[in-house]
Amino acid sequence: MSSLTARPLHQFELNTLSHVPDDYAWSALNDLPHGDDVVPVVDLASPDAVGHIGRACKEWGAFQVTGHGIPIHLLDRVEAQTRLLFSLPAARKLKAARGPGSLSGYGLANTSSFYSNIFWSEGFTIIGSPRDDARKLWPEDHDEYCCVMEEYNRLISDLSGRLLRAMMVSLGLREEDMDWAGLLREADPVLQLNYYPVCPEPDRAIGIAHHTDSSFITILHQSGGESGLQLVHREDTAGPARWVTVPPRRGALVVNVGDLCEIVFNGRIRSVMHRAIVNRAQTRVSVAFFCGPPPRFNVAPIEKLIGPGEPPAYRAMSWPEFLSLKRKLYNKTLEYLRSPEEEPVHHENTAYMTNQR
């Protein structure tokens, strides 16, 4: 896990630079062509929402959702508080820096530790209650920030349950087939706030490099204006694998399928590879909610989807084991879990963790 304290100053000064320093320069950002396909938009209030969600998950591993019931003014307040947080002086943000062994607080995106080059972004992770870290940022008055994040956590957790149920139904499952689904609310909510400063040479830098999320699903609110989120549309009859931009759409939330859904649904839907690019015109923020597993979750395909013609496509393991494997293999984790004949990887026995990326 990276913390900003190991890389002093640079991150806070990014918006003052006239070129991208070598440490921040990335090559191979155009590894795939760019497609102009449009990520599906699903109105959750429509009668055929379940069918649309099922098709979007199969074809894209992602969609934008409207009609979700989360008021736009709350999304605006979440965004305003996120901007306020990142605009604090560097010394104040560092008071809430993610320390060794800690998963919450201020720092680079967790996935940055897999690369020697640095991301053009800052991050802040809220796990469970926002209050402890908020006290470090605003010792005097953190009530508005906490109330907004708590209210958002409540509504977005509820939305994630509704979306997951819709995905199950689209696959012909019933609630009883996933007896743990009701326990999701026992998982600590995880919110990841991301901040991308303007960049003088956007083609040479990356906000967050390509990855899949470990969660069941991730629900992302992105600020308006410049686009930043891109995802990989797999090869199909329309063309080869390609990067597709997901433009911000006022009031809509982006839903990304994560690794856990790919495994529990036995590969019937796949997690989506995505990244955040940067631009030279406008700072951008995003807020990701990672819908994670209940405590002591066994990561395995659900039995109802396994039968004589459909063996389990992934090896079973505990959630801490999965996270530990992901910290070693990163974007190769699912590939490894799909290939039972390979040598087992030795992973340390970690405590229960909530890191979703």
Ligand SMILES: O=C(O)CCC(=O)C(=O)O
């Ligand atoms: O900012 C974005 O658009 C993507 C963020 C992301 O992928 C993440 O936080 O895991």
Ligand SMILES: [Fe+2]
């Ligand atoms: Fe992500």
